[in-house]
Amino acid sequence: MEVNLEFIRKQVLEMDQTLIRDFNPKDDFDKEKYSGFEAMAEIDVLICEEPTTLTVGFPKRFPNVLPSFYDDENQFGSIPHKLPGGLLCFTRIDSLLIDTRYPSSIVLNCLEKVISLIESGITGENQNDFMEEFEVYWIKKSFLDIYAHIDTSNERVRELNLWSKNIPENDFFIAASEKKDDIENLEKLVKHLFKIDISNANKYRCFYIPLKEGTFLIPPLDEKWSFSELKTNIMSNLTEENLKIFNRLANRPVKSTSLEYIIVGLPTPNGNVALFGFGMTGNKIPFKSHKKNKETQKQLHPFILKPKDMSVYNAKINRWHPSHLIGRSGGHIQLNDKHILIAGVGSIGSEIAMRFAKAGVGKISMVDNDRLEFGNIHRHVLGSDQLYYAIEEVPLMQKSKVFGMKDEINRKYPFSKVEAFYKDILTVPEEMDMNKPNFDLIIVAIGSPNTEMELNRLFQGLPEPPPTLYTWVEPLGIGGHTLVTLNGERKGCYQCLFKPDEIEPIFNRSAFAQPFQDFSKSITGCGSSFVPYSFLDSERSAILTVEAGIKILMGKMQGNPLLSWKGDPSLFEESGYKTTIRHSFDSGKLEETKYLYKDSSCPVCSLEGRDTSSIAN
Template sequence: MVNLEHLKEYLENISYFSDSVITGDYIGTNQKRIKLKIVFPYHFPVVLPKIYVINLDELNLFIPHLEYDGLICYTPSNNVIFDRSNTEVITIIALKKAIKTLEDGIQGVNESEFRKEFIAFWDRQKNLQPIIFFASANDEIKTLEIFENNKDIIINDDVLKNKEAMYRFFPTNTEKSDSMDTLYLPLRSKNKVLPPNPRKGWTKKKLLNIVRKNCTQAKKAYFDKWINKKNDKGKLLILKIPISENNEVLIGYWLNATKQSIKKYTGPISPLYVRRFDFTYLLERTSGEHSFTNLNICIVGVGSVGSKLSNELANLGVAKMTLIDPEKFEADNLFRHELGVDGIKYGKPKLKVEVLQQDLEKKNPYLEVAVESMDILDIISSDPNYFDQFDYSFICIGDTMHSLEINRFFSKSNNKVFYSWVEPLGIGGHVLYIDYCKKGCFQCLNTDPNTGNIISNRSSLVKPGQTIEKTLASCRSAFVPYSSLTSREAAVKTVELFHKIVYKEITKNSVLTWLGDFKNFKDIGYQFSDRFTKNKNYFPTVESNFINNKCEICGVKP
């Protein structure tokens, strides 16, 4: 229990309403009596007390951080650390913060916070009608199309990828509608539009004034022409309001102005809750990085590493991807592959690239995936310029001889290529980045620096001469043993290096080596390479000093 005497410095008429509720009056600097209620949650003091303004309707307070039900948001809700041992101190500090929040609002000190909480205030309006938005939220004024899916109203434009995304979210019963005349209008970036008071909303006059004062002359002329147009449709207006850099809100209004212009319309205007499904917004809900959205990449080999890499790249925002792999998805792949049982339904294996394409596009509605069910060596034989269309290529096949041949092919090009492979039993892995305009290539790692002979990969963590392979019943089932955790880490490390390359944090051809769990490897009795023994305390490392003068491709020609 809190001693009420200690709260009298801040409140009048203090009393316990119940064991978990204290009430009292705070006299604001505006000389108004603000009735407060301090509620102690069941898990107090692990959970901070909630403080409400009881007489909110009487006061007609409209200030930042004051919720519709009177709750004062006096502190961030996540990861607040405090000493739970003194409940009285916690209560006093909470009360002081709540009072400061009120006073900052009353005195107009934090008016800018209104804009940061624009949607929070907007969404508190009564009778808010939801719509779903897929169109590109750019800076172009434009008319939009209306679609209906059962009771859902969907807004879209004529951009193909947005239409495709809409049909992936709503694959059935989505039909175009002519029921409304819809306009999308972006306001100036430097605007000072504040959210409406949820109890009052905006009038039609207020809405029109906000638009006219906060858009260019060209957009204003377009808007005036639109509101003066008469037709048999209702009017739907979507406004984009920039709040700050990389922060914008979309709001909307519906006006049932049939057979008359908006200018002469005297009926109600209905606010809309815009549920954003547009690509830019969804990307901003992650790291908000746009450097990857226009890249066209390909992945060669969509086994355990390549399949997981495809998902990581899609989640990064890559919007165009080609998958290359001739193999079918077998039950043997199930426990370390990104795909599940859909790849082998009814016991009929399907091509990895086709099943993964369906899986990726299902999970990432803005991702465009193309596939080639061919061996990469067949592709480069038949079409030597095939890989020129890609900004980056990722080779995840794990086979050294194939990789050396692919490296030889790329050495005659200007392509940018990542090679990603793992070590047996999950002891680690490597990612090699090569810009073929520069020195350093895959063969540099497989060339003896003294003799120039082809040898085991010099970056390897395993001592050469050991066969680390597992078979089940026959040699046809031989495979290199490692777990799904290893392939997941390989994919993550590949994306990490890719990220640094795209942002030019690394500009040289480089090899990244990372360690996994090597206890099992050691317990079985396998031997580590000299590189592992000398550097195990320094991994992960990114090295660019692997250029080999004896390399047939990069070395000094005699």
């Protein structure tokens, strides 16, 4: 669609508005400078009660795409959110709804934000935004890309390993942990993530320098910082302790490479840390020697003794430390030091394991003694590529679910530590200490009530049991459940769901399906029987369980509730099955009654029935 500036001009000037004093389309403009724009105009406005002219660019898809505004004459100097070239960043496109019926109103609404931004910059009201946008400005002047694995919560100056690898059309830089013991694991991780082998790459010295809280730096806007500016801005904003650490490390000579690198952590007012970096080289490198033999000469850091003809190259820092990746994607960095155990990694358990890894749980242990089959893959996290081991001597070696899950989690989320145990869950309490703090949370997703009741008795008898969740689905999409136990109290457990009746056999009182109905299906006889439910049911129960688990790990859930979700019962009822009264409860009623399952005479968790001989005082 062609942008009709005359039409917009006429509408704007005829509207009852006070922002635009005049609107003048530009017949000719620099297509290279203003690439992507169909038309340009100059508008006269008042900013801080002074007459001012701004340039407006209209993209081809306007009004579906917002116009852009420029301070072409640099009338306002250096203010936040103004990029080199004068572009004023006044909004994020996804934060503004566009009513395309009124293109002139769109211009006015955008202009109102632009004027507010400029006036805040002139008065200094938004000076802190320089800090929030520091990385954006720095990147504009960057020559290098460094992929950095840095824990910014560690506020001490430290030396990093930095490797440079020449790859087609570019140099690849990796900066990471300074610990020598981590190098081998780091090389494997880099190869896994970036598909690059750094074992034979060039290695250089690199420092991570966190600046002190309250540091205020205006980023380089038009020109790069000189070496002197760079050094002053960094060294004058170190804590006394970090200054001592840096001087000690930097005074330690290294073998001459003629290149040095620094990555700086800048605390921002919003509580984050901006990262920027640079490389330094000079024609005459400073040396220190204790002997006359030139082979013993070693390079000093340029911040200690500046070489002549010093060159500085700004570097964009691309983060890949898990604390940044998890926080950025909605995970919880507080979960990084948590250890969970998942018993059963079938359709539900596999979804739970993957979601906890995605949430940022640091260590996941899984127990299962089942192997993956073709019949599993359409409601399991693992696909057909995890069915068999690739072993030449033993073709068609079927893979266990736990080892398949370990491979899949390591592939997708390599920062999670995963342990796999191919064994019966009932043997695990005999072989390892299940108490806190060895585990922070246990999830039981095996779908076998008899085994789950036995596990419940074992866990209830531990001296310091971790919170334990039981989760399962019901047939044909009717619903699913997650039971929280041992979350700060022992009252309320899995056995409570099976309160005995004098007349009928025990049954799960949380169920939506009436008891004693046969839901198993078979395709080729008894050996192929299964309970019919879909991957969607598994995912819904997994989500319910993981949400509860995260709340527990972060101390945001109290007590032992029974949590349930309800699905569409039409297929269930069409198949001739019957529901319980509990299925008639709406979500409010389910929430209201989530603690009523508890059995005051439960033989496992009640004070009367509990066997206290196995529980430590």
